[in-house]
Amino acid sequence: MVKLKSNDDKEFEVEEAAVIQSEMIKNMIEDGCATSVIPLPNIDSKTLIKVIEYLNKHINMGKAAETGEEDDLKEFDEQFVNMGWEELFDVIMAANYLNIHELMELCCQSAADRLKNKSVRAVREMLKITNDLTEEEEQEIINDAPWAFEGPEIDDTVN
Amino acid sequence: MGSNFFINDNQDVLIEILKRLDGRSLGVCACVCKLWCGITRNDSLWEHLCFRHVSPPPEGVRTVVVALGGYRRLYMVCVRPVLNRLRKWRPIGMETDAEIVRRVYWTRHEVELSLSLFCVDYYERVLLGGGG
Numbered sequence: 349m350v351k352l353k354s355n356d357d358k359e360f361e362v363e364e365a366a367v368i369q370s371e372m373i374k375n376m377i378e379d380g381c382a383t384s385v386i387p388l389p390n391i392d393s394k395t396l397i398k399v400i401e402y403l404n405k406h407i408n409m410g411k412a413a414e415t416g417e418e419d420d421l422k423e424f425d426e427q428f429v430n431m432g433w434e435e436l437f438d439v440i441m442a443a444n445y446l447n448i449h450e451l452m453e454l455c456c457q458s459a460a461d462r463l464k465n466k467s468v469r470a471v472r473e474m475l476k477i478t479n480d481l482t483e484e485e486e487q488e489i490i491n492d493a494p495w496a497f498e499g500p501e502i503d504d505t506v507n
Numbered sequence: 508m509g510s511n512f513f514i515n516d517n518q519d520v521l522i523e524i525l526k527r528l529d530g531r532s533l534g535v536c537a538c539v540c541k542l543w544c545g546i547t548r549n550d551s552l553w554e555h556l557c558f559r560h561v562s563p564p565p566e567g568v569r570t571v572v573v574a575l576g577g578y579r580r581l582y583m584v585c586v587r588p589v590l591n592r593l594r595k596w597r598p599i600g601m602e603t604d605a606e607i608v609r610r611v612y613w614t615r616h617e618v619e620l621s622l623s624l625f626c627v628d629y630y631e632r633v634l635l636g637g638g639g
Binding site for chain 2: 434437438440441444452456457459460463464465466467468471472475476477478479480481485486489490492493495496497499501502
């Protein structure tokens with residue numbers, strides 16, 4: 349077992365087989381630097397719990413393919429990313445820091461899917477971005493690829 | 508971390524997300540703010556978009572594409588129109604799902620077709636249109 353400590357001083361025990369999906373921790377273990385508790389100063393306990401949940405579920409990725417549990421895993425992933433933007437970004441930052449490739453892929457794809465076909469206004473509102481483009485600059489961008497800004501697919505809702 | 512996350516403070520993450528968008532959404536995202544506009548002008552995003560459904564990605568075309576105007580232009584002028592045409596050939600019901608179509612149809616032949624069109628576009632611009 350490997351012990352991880354969040355930045356709000358909570359400790360979690362994780363099976364080595366699960367935790368080595370993190371390249372960062374895998375390297376630490378190989379280098380013999382993971383003898384006691386591994387402090388994670390960038391990750392709070394709420395986010396760490398989510399990450400560990402993912403790691404434990406994906407522990408036997410290879411086996412899942414053999415035993416036909418792929419659908420189960422797919423369903424888990426779909427449920428897993430069903431969270432708010434803030435929480436999603438926290439998990440992305442944690443996955444980035446811990447270097448967990450699959451989790452990074454899953455969460456970034458979920459973020460991209462949420463932006464897909466959204467209107468400019470909707471994207472700004474969802475991510476709380478203030479527009480700092482002038483009207484002329486905006487018009488220039490639109491003229492550059494007008495097809496991107498028209499059509500019935502454009503979704504102006506924020507969710 | 509916590510509730511103060513602001514995507515524009517984390518450009519690496521922003522790029523990772525934009526890399527996974529389709530062409531239309533990427534076009535819209537260019538209009539969000541100055542930072543996003545700058546990032547979406549980065550040709551490597553468009554390179555990724557042009558060839559992400561082709562494996563392995565075509566080798567040796569990079570220099571040619573860059574010399575003839577870059578991947579963004581390649582997407583706008585050739586890849587997008589070719590994909591749109593292919594989409595129209597699909598039976599009703601699948602038309603809406605460009606992603607499925609792209610995965611099924613975006614083969615090496617379409618890549619070659621796009622690249623050929625790109626060369627034609629370049630010569631039209633430079634040799635025929637350049638004087639006018």
